[in-house]
Amino acid sequence: MKTSSKKIRSWSLMALCPHHWKIGGVSLNSKLWTAKILAEQPELIKQVHKNYFKAGADIILFETVPSLKEAKVEAEIAEEYGYDYWISFSCLSENIICEGIPIAECATTFAKGYPHLKMIGVNCTKPEYITGLIHKIKENCDIPIGVYPNSGEEYDAVKKVWFGKQSALSFEQYAYNYMKSGASAVGGCCTTVAKHVEEVVKAKKRFSEEQK
Numbered sequence: 471m472k473t474s475s476k477k478i479r480s481w482s483l484m485a486l487c488p489h490h491w492k493i494g495g496v497s498l499n500s501k502l503w504t505a506k507i508l509a510e511q512p513e514l515i516k517q518v519h520k521n522y523f524k525a526g527a528d529i530i531l532f533e534t535v536p537s538l539k540e541a542k543v544e545a546e547i548a549e550e551y552g553y554d555y556w557i558s559f560s561c562l563s564e565n566i567i568c569e570g571i572p573i574a575e576c577a578t579t580f581a582k583g584y585p586h587l588k589m590i591g592v593n594c595t596k597p598e599y600i601t602g603l604i605h606k607i608k609e610n611c612d613i614p615i616g617v618y619p620n621s622g623e624e625y626d627a628v629k630k631v632w633f634g635k636q637s638a639l640s641f642e643q644y645a646y647n648y649m650k651s652g653a654s655a656v657g658g659c660c661t662t663v664a665k666h667v668e669e670v671v672k673a674k675k676r677f678s679e680e681q682k
Contacts, residue, residue, distance in 0.1 A: 532544045532555060537571075545580065545587060555588065557590055561592055565603075573607060581611035589616045591618075604617060616653065617648050649673060
């Protein structure tokens with residue numbers, strides 16, 4: 471999928487460790503830390519994102535977004551600057567994002583009026599929820615869908631550790647199911663490793679062969 475007419479020159483990643491970092495005095499030790507800042511200091515988070523755009527990025531990935539309000543602010547900034555971007559939500563089930571709003575409502579919100587939005591999707595979410603989320607997004611907008619779940623384990627935000635078992639199906643089968651359901655891009659997020667990428671590649675080969 472072509473996401474921009476510009477050549478992507480570089481990638482820049484910023485990792486924030488919750489027990490070391492604060493933004494505007496707000497601790498990052500919360501799933502909804504960005505939503506908290508948006509509620510209390512909306513101009514601050516706008517400025518943070520504007521700084522990334524001004525630094526020269528060609529396409530922006532808003533990832534693990536827990537809040538529709540946050541996504542709308544990010545989209546507003548991107549549209550203002552004329553940058554291509556995508557938005558990827560984190561979800562609690564096959565129906566709702568982390569703040570409790572239906573993914574269908576999120577898809578409907580961005581269905582029209584956001585010309586620079588090149589992909590909408592889900593990341594850092596249990597693999598078993600993804601297929602249902604894809605269907606609900608497809609039912610409510612025509613934007614290409616990208617998904618990259620975790621491996622199915624749970625994260626303890628207090629102890630800062632992942633625990634539990636990975637999901638029952640192989641990652642290859644999950645990836646194949648996502649492609650069959652209509653995902654244009656498939657990958658992996660937290661707790662996924664090289665073997666998961668290998669399985670996605672196998673799923674893509676299998677899916678591509680069936681399309682011939």
